[in-house]
Amino acid sequence: MKPLPPLREVIAAHGLNASKALGQNFLLDEQLLDRIARIPGPLAGERVYEVGPGPGGLTRALLRAGGEVVAVERDRRCLPALADVNAASDGRLTLIEGDAMAIDEEAVVGRGAHIASNLPYNVGTALLVRWLSGESWPPFWKSLTLMFQLEVAERIVAKPGTSAYGRLAVLAQWRSEAKLAMKVHRSAFVPPPKVMSAVVHLTPKDAPEGVSAAILERITAAAFGQRRKMLRRSLQALPGAVEALERLGIDPERRAETLSVDDFVNLARMLGS
Template sequence: MSRNYFDSTFLPPLREVIRSNNLSSRNSYGQHFLLDINLIRRIVKNAGNLVGETVIEIGPGPGGLTRGLLEVAEKVIVIERDHRFSNALQQLAIKSNGRLEVIIGDATQIFLKEVISSNRTAKIVSNLPYNAGTKILIHWLRDLSRINSMTLMFQKEVAERITARSGNKSYGRLSILSQWLCHTQKLFNVPASAFVPAPKVISSLITLKPRTSKIFPAKFSALEAVTRATFGQRRKMLKSSLKTLIECPEIILHDTEIDTTMRAEQISIEKYCAIARNYAKIHSTDLN
């Protein structure tokens, strides 16, 4: 099977696609487009070997990153919430010889098992919309069974929250949920000038590779609830922040050998999972 499935050099420039389809970014969707083919190919390269793979992209917009993915992947599935981009993406699908599938819909409402055949997994490569990236990631973390890897662009601040370790000021709920289920790594920063329109912040590309098994046992819903409570009041001691969730948090903290005066960012993933297990025992009927 040839490595060169698709040659994007024969396509009209992305700026021309945007102009001819009367497209523009919308702040309400957190849209910032990647048009630099060299940067696009760097992102694709950092996603690993995509030859023969099914790749999913969220928020393709006019299809800049999509073009780079089609150059190497066997199949690309794009999910775009903004119907204005449908025509441009369908035009690209026609030129892909059936290797691009376009889905117009909300990625947070679409389950990957609905778009990937039962015997396949996919790699996700996306420049995620700024205002929905965190929500989309948590949606995927709930079921990683069809995901081989994720290479994602976030605002730098969000990327640091995903990859931060305990004790770091960026460490939080997103760090714990992501690292509990995945190996995470920050790859490189991307300046605001690389996007159209330019955002007010730096962006970062990161990878998340699902672990073969959870590093510590816990229910997702329980761990999510515990971390939401503690980091929702991160300046408070655990014995205070957990009272919004547990009537007598001192008992659970004592059982897990955690100092009740510690604060949220001081607690390891292992200890959070222990708290979540004890919380689940008490509130099993409230958790799925």
């Protein structure tokens, strides 16, 4: 990387006030950004996909770590600052102007890419669910290193029986390893958000045999969509679900948050057979 001005100077020079409508909060501490960039492991020669780079703080760190970065940004105000990073990157940065929700990620980065991003708050969960969904497994991504509000991060790694445990935990954990890699204080951002943040790291693991992702998603949506109700009530719209619970030895009067990830996997397997 060729030398670049400090991020605060870049933001001031380009008038990049964070957009609340776009869920932006800029992270400027370069040591902290370098720590985040190291979470996926050695990046030398590895492809990395980044959503919402903003002025390019994490982008710089990923490039310093040796990554070949594809960055998607919808805020046109940020493009000149990112063009400067591109010029300093020795050809290792590809910029795409567009909406990450409409991008075919595998088409632009191929298979085996890491995804690393300080995700915009307004689309972070939707993107994660998309990356975790679908019947094809393993996915195109090699790992996910993602910044969320702390509350969302805790929901991703939550264990059964806790208040944070829900649909997101099951979708994240049934065929991935999910861990909370680090917490980030609100004061590290410009402007400071109202809540703490955290980085979650996910890596794919073998998918359980005989389980349809679509069926599992329907079960978790029904079970946690009415999480205060007993499973007998919340799953009654799914044909055969209550009978399958009984065959598995799961009391239909339990609530969704008491079932383990394996319980949901076994239920999906039985309903799909």
